[in-house]
Amino acid sequence: MxxxxxxxxxxxxxxxxxxxxxxxxxxxxxxxxxxxxxxxxxxxxxxxxxxxxxxxxxxxxxxxxxxxxxxxxxxxxxxxxxxxxxxxxxxxxxxxxxxxxxxxxxxxxxxxxxxxxxxxxxxxxxxxxxxxxxxxxxxxxxxxxxxxxxxxxxxxxxxxxxxxxxxDFAYPEGLQTPEAQALVPHAWKAGPQTTLLRDQIRAMPIGGTFVMTVPPTPYRCPPGPYERACVVADWVKRNKPGSKVIVLDANAAITAERESFTRAFEVTHGGVIDYVPNAPVTFVDTAAKTIHTPMGPFRGDVLNVIPTNVxxxxxxxxxxxxxxxxxxxxxxxxxxxxxxxxxxxxxxxxxxxxxxxxxxxxxxxxxxxxxxxxxxxxxTPDPSPVTNSSCYSPITWETASWLTAVFAYDPATRTMKVVPGATGEALAATKDHFEDMFVWFRTLMGDTFA
Amino acid sequence: MKKLILITLASLGPAVAGAQQTGATPPPGRLLASNCFQCHGTDGRGDGTFERLAGKSASDIYNDLREMKAENKRGEIMTIHALGYTDAQLRAIADYFSKQPR
Known part of the structure; x- marks a missing residue:
């Protein structure tokens, strides 16, 4: 490492x-x-x-x-x-x-x-x-x-x-004060919230439970919450044996890279990640460290609620x-x-x-x-713009998968539509993809800031 | 047919290259090619990026992209990208990168 x-x-x-x-x-x-x-x-x-x-x-x-x-x-x-x-x-x-x-x-x-x-x-x-x-x-x-x-x-x-x-975020009931947000971080805007969640995970007891939520679509970075579940699961396996990661998804199913993450949840991190769809957050009880959903209450040693994006x-x-x-x-x-x-x-x-x-x-x-x-x-603007979305997601500390799609302007609906055939995900999480992820990151940042 | 296209392009090439760039008419292919910058560097240049595209021959880039598209290999990221563009768009992208200084 x-x-x-x-x-x-x-x-x-x-x-x-x-x-x-x-x-x-x-x-x-x-x-x-x-x-x-x-x-x-x-x-x-x-x-x-x-x-x-x-x-x-x-x-x-x-x-x-x-x-x-x-x-x-x-x-x-x-x-x-x-x-x-x-x-x-x-x-x-x-x-x-x-x-x-x-x-x-x-x-x-x-x-x-x-x-x-x-x-x-x-x-x-x-x-x-x-x-x-x-x-x-x-x-x-x-x-x-x-x-x-x-x-x-x-x-x-x-x-x-x-x-x-x-x-920005629309916080659920129980998480509307800064005090509550300091106890249950979103870590969905990189910054102090990220290090706060890192420190909480680091301090989690061996055999503990990490409970995180996936907000309803649309939200920033569709694969991101599932990626988080994977890397935290991978880390607790090595550092906090016996621990669990519970993923409460407000959506009916995994919203991005469904094949990769299904495989990661069931095989790579099988027995560690517990995935619960149709579980939007209704109330967060910070004192009892419990997230309430229509699928029931879930208690964790560390809670990570990614609120509805607005x-x-x-x-x-x-x-x-x-x-x-x-x-x-x-x-x-x-x-x-x-x-x-x-x-x-x-x-x-x-x-x-x-x-x-x-x-x-x-x-x-x-x-x-x-x-x-x-x-x-x-x-007048170019009448036929094309855009692309690409993203590498770590699945373990040394492997990653990717997802990509090319969008073209559709004059009939005046929207950007995925070009037929021009979308897909990695067939497997590999070390090569993990290396490529850093090439992608560096180049993307260079194209944006340099 | 292929020959005819090449001849047409060859006759257009110098005219396009010599045209004065005005604000309302950006260089052909630039906006399409900018989709590649995130991974290949701005204008296809940069160290430590995926393959450097600036200054490569237009026919090499075009033929590579056409090949990736034709292979239609599942799980190949560049196949998916190549499938996102018409052949004319791929040609415009290739042409743009070929004109960038190395």
């Missing part, structure tokens, strides 16, 4: 140096160093600067949210639109923490610092203005966005506004939360809101037929950037 981690880190370090990715803390070190600035890597000055084209296009685009979709749209607006397209990225955190691979933090294969990516290269290589702050209001008529920053409110003028605020409040505040659960309806040719002209919504916050996930969020950013540039040039 240590050997593998060294391999991963040395490869990650080599790749980041080559690509100039501002990654953090690449040393093999198991200490906590989430906020250790000394470990911050400056982008490599030898990395070639991208030549921004002279397209003759001009315009001001403001992007809210520096996750996978927001960072990608900002980068490609500049890479493709050139120096005349002014791009401002508004983000409340100093750096992005990847949700991808964050389940491996729970089992100590990956540290939080391995998942951190900052905005230095987007600023220095692409000339993107990065403002640390929180968008609070938009005036779609005057085309102004108000941002709360440490030095007071700022008003930004835009020709096009892109919002990529991700997801659109962040910003979407309602700017008038674009017109789809179910407060997500934003969009025209998938441009990701322009179907409620408010001039505002585009990409990534997990948009309501489309595509999964909510980082890899496809990056692609939505590219489609949106291309469409905005065409619109700024007086044209």
């Amino acid at each position: 240590t050997l593998h981690r060294r391999q991963f880190l040395s490869r990650l370090a080599a790749y980041c140096a080559a690509a100039g990715i501002p990654a953090f803390a690449l040393a093999d070190d198991d200490h906590e160093h989430e906020h250790d600035e000394d470990r911050r890597r400056e982008p490599d000055s030898t990395t070639s600067q991208p030549a921004l084209p002279e397209t003759g296009l001009t315009g001001r685009v403001v992007v809210v949210g520096g996750g996978m979709a927001g960072a990608a749209v900002a980068k490609f607006l500049r890479l493709w639109g050139g120096t005349g397209v002014q791009v401002t990225l508004v983000e409340r955190e100093p750096r992005y923490t990847s949700n991808i691979l964050s389940n491996l933090v729970l089992t100590n294969s990956v540290q939080m610092s391995d998942l951190a990516f900052d905005y230095a290269r987007l600023a220095s290589a692409y000339g993107i203005a990065v403002i640390r702050g929180e968008a609070t209001a938009a005036d779609p008529v005057a085309k102004k966005l108000t941002v709360a920053t440490a030095s007071g409110p700022q008003v930004l003028d835009y020709d096009r506004l892109v919002v990529a605020p991700g997801i 659109g962040p409040r910003l979407l309602a505040d700017i008038g674009v939360a017109n789809a179910a659960r407060g997500f934003a309806g969009v025209d998938v040719l441009s990701y322009e809101s179907t409620a408010v002209a001039g505002i585009h919504v990409i990534g997990d916050a948009s309501a489309t037929t595509q999964p909510k996930a980082g890899h496809i969020g990056n692609q939505e950013g590219k489609v949106c950037a291309d469409a905005i540039l065409r619109l700024l040039g007086g044209g």
